[in-house]
Amino acid sequence: HFDINACKIPEKPFLNSSYSIVFGLINLSWEYLHNTDSCDLIGFNLYKDDGLGNFSIVNDISYLNKPNIRNYSLSGLTFADLSKTFKFYLKAHNIKGESDQSNEITILFAEAPYK
Numbered sequence: 121h122f123d124i125n126a127c128k129i130p131e132k133p134f135l136n137s138s139y140s141i142v143f144g145l146i147n148l149s150w151e152y153l154h155n156t157d158s159c160d161l162i163g164f165n166l167y168k169d170d171g172l173g174n175f176s177i178v179n180d181i182s183y184l185n186k187p188n189i190r191n192y193s194l195s196g197l198t199f200a201d202l203s204k205t206f207k208f209y210l211k212a213h214n215i216k217g218e219s220d221q222s223n224e225i226t227i228l229f230a231e232a233p234y235k
Contacts, residue, residue, distance in 0.1 A: 134151045135222045135225055145193045145194065148191060150222065152164075160215075162187060162214050166179045194206075205229075207227075209223070
């Protein structure tokens with residue numbers, strides 16, 4: 121018999137500092153080590169700032185109840201976004217709540233240098 125009150129919020133995930141930018145997409149990935157004391161993982165929430173320090177969740181509803189997903193592609197970036205700096209962090213969540221925030225990474229969305 122599993123006591124749901126005995127489980128804890130999840131451990132914080134680790135957002136990889138390596139990423140790729142391809143054709144207007146920023147591709148992010150992360151790692152998560154499941155704590156045996158926490159409840160089953162429901163999923164992850166990826167947060168992005170608006171350039172003014174205000175963070176909001178960017179992943180969509182399709183990421184709910186998919187705890188095995190370990191990557192996300194941020195799409196919709198345009199030439200207007202060139203030279204902008206984006207900050208990201210991640211939280212894992214289960215029925216007890218959200219984890220502490222992962223490490224934060226900063227990405228400059230820039231054109232590939234000319235050769």
